[in-house]
Amino acid sequence: MSDTAEKPKDIMFAQALNMAMNKAMADDPKVILLGEDIADKEGGGVFKVTAGLSGTFGTDRVRSTPISEQAIVGAAVGAALVGYKPVAEIMLMNFITVAMDQIVNHAAKLRFMSGGQTSVPLTIRTTTGAGTGLGGQHSDMLEAWLAHVPGLKVVAASNPQDAYGLLYSSIMDDNPVIFIENTPGYFVKGPAPTADHTVPLGKASIPREGTDITLIGYGSAISRCHAAADKLAEDGISCEIVDLRTIAPFDEETVLKSVAKTKAAVVVHEAVRSFGTGAEISSRIHEELFSELRAPVGRVGSGYAPVPFSPAIEKAWMFSQDDIEREVHKILG
């Protein structure tokens, strides 16, 4: 092996996801993919995330479907009940609304309602995210809805290595997992994972250590947290970043340990701030660490409005690096 071969090269987020599915399908013949346009004949997915997989594994296992979200998720639920590990692609997160009955009433509950006789080891991959002018029905972050449903796991990666490890773990997990991807983030590069790279579900990471305040986020929030932390460092403020990676159930232990150390926290997400996941995380911190906190936990999220189309309004509406910095200054006085 040459030296260059051992250096991790940078790959795009979308490639990491493709590699994870490729490995899962090679490792386990029960892994199948369902979704609109996902086979190569139809282009390997609108964002090419599944490109090449139908060529390798055949169109029996990599099936392009009609535009029928209920039927896609329902078929995945049914196959999961009898031992398959389906990965259903719901192209955009807003389209999940069409399949909510299958997700909420069936995928999430069948294990419980059957008294544990059946389980639904299903993964739903879906992408979303504002900032590219897709307007009100193609960019919503709906993770709080899903995190509120007992029986579902909700996952969002912030970099290609985690995307690879988390998607593989999601597919192999014996519970239904909603795996949220970020549309603008598909083309962001980061170090490539090694083939055996794993990331367990339910475990947060600390990509940046610090002492003054903890920034807690996931998915598209993490790059903005890093940028804000760099800027705040210039003002002598040391930020620790907790990347939740799994939103539900979230790694309370890592969050509480970090905040117990820094005594201050801001929860950051792209989703609308009101009734968002930040409220739950903030509340848990207050319940456990109230007397130790220097100030109430802050929250950064997007405005209470549908995602606007015009770039001028979208920018004003959307959470930003500036919002994080402002919130940190407010908390630390």
Added chain:
Amino acid sequence: MASTDMADKAVLVDIFTRADLIMQSDIKFRQMIGAGQLQIVYYPVRGQEVVSSAMMAAVNQDDYLVTIYRGLHDQLAKGIPSKELWAEFAGKVTGTCKGKGGPMHITHPATGVMVTTGIVGSGIPIANGLGLASQLEKDGKVTVCCFGDGATNIGAFHEGLNMAQIWKLPVIFLCQNNLYGEHTHMRDTTGSASIKQRGEGLGLRSVQVNGNDASAMYAAAKEAVEYARAGNGPTLIEAMTFRFHGHLLGDTSHYIPKEEMEQAKKDDPMPILRQQLLDLQISEADIAAIEAKNAAIIDEASKFALESDYPSGDEYRIDVLDVEIAA
């Protein structure tokens, strides 16, 4: 509707045995609920016994079933042991689902009962997934998916039947058409003249049959099962039937014209099937023995349900995920 020859004597006895168990169970449930011995919402099945008994007589125990909240007849016909079924209806720990599903969510994989859903039409997409698994496994199983006429107005029906057809899935969509979706007659909710027509519009092999005629229903079921097992794909069976005791127990059926109900009761499939057995030289004593055996099964099952323990309250933390959740 096609007329068919009389089914084999043994087949008719099998169908009658299942149907009588269903009829007697339904009567007993209504009695016990009325007497306050069970506090449950119950969707009576009296009148629809023969449809599911004939359907399930045409499949094997390891074939899959997906059914709905009005599902007692399908579940018993498929072979779920009465004791476990009754205990689940009563919310007891000895029930099929440890009391965590209840009457609307019966699951019993040992007899192929994979899902009972309380959401109209939702079982259809899931049945496709079971069919897809069988197609990929090449295990030769079929999936029977039961629903009512009302379910054909919901999107999942159209999405699901379309997908089953394009993928040639081994699924039998059994629409038990009792003419009423909750309180509303089909003619006021359904734009097509029949459910069969809807199946044809979606490209499926579709048949309409008198579901209350055991021989005709069995023939339609058997044909659909053979068609699916041979890899030809799904069939929609529109089985015409009727329900005698309302959408749910307590509903007086005030929205059904008196004459319509009287006619339906005259066409009650149970005495007709019983008479057919007598006509085939099966003795009154033999039929009475079947009925007595079913009565004993129900007697034992209902006692078992009443006497069993409730599950522990802590049970809510188990089976949410694959690991127990924190208190």
